[in-house]
Amino acid sequence: MTEHNFFESAYACLIEKDLDRKISLVDQLQQGWEKGIYNFNPTQMIYRVSDAGRPALPELVPPKSLPKRRLGTPEGHAALIHSIAHIEFNAINLALDALYRFQTLPKAYYQDWLRVATEESYHFQMIREHLYHLGYEYGDFKAHNGLWVTTFETDHDPIVRMALVPRTLEARGLDVTPPMIKKLRAIGDKRGVEILKILLNDEIGHVEVGTRWFRYLCKEAGLNPFKEFVNIIESYFHGDLRGPFNFEARQEAGFSEEEIHWLKSIESGQ
């Protein structure tokens, strides 16, 4: 029954460009896992993926050349929902890459990241549907590729990946989602509020997965997780680590007292 290789299947899903086919491959991966059809033999090669599978649109542009739109217009509202759809679409690829790339971890790691991939796919489908009701489709606005670039740049080491992708980029989502919920509530977008609440709740779980495996890998390597986290942020992170931070959600996602204290000092020094 275990004739299918899990890593090859995750790779096929990662490089799939077609939206609907990618979504159905994520479902198949989850179903295959539940049926126990996979073996976990490492693949002969682990390919670097400079560009994960994504459709021809949205057009990718540098973050600075994205037009700033006001939420008060229907187009501005749709642009915000589109940017969330883009994040969720990228998040599917982020989770798939975490599954494919690091092939010698305990099985529980793959179970966790497969759950994340499945939830990201569900997030994407919900937000894409909402965008559709606003009269737009995913791909109608421009977007940037920052999430994938960081993923690609951290493909050499799962410790760096866990620190920067779930614990920095996805964790940023915990900070910015509550103010976004307020904005959507203010313009009467009830469905948008509902979706973002689901996303926020699930994303706490994704950051927690990142935290748990970050700590596991630090322990294996005999590293101090706090020092290692700070060190990785300082040496790899291009953006500013900026508050305000959602300390409550970050605590729920497993940030330690020491890390929270460090983030508080960054926030108060801003």
Ligand SMILES: [Fe+2]
């Ligand atoms: Fe998500």
Ligand SMILES: [Fe+2]
């Ligand atoms: Fe996520």
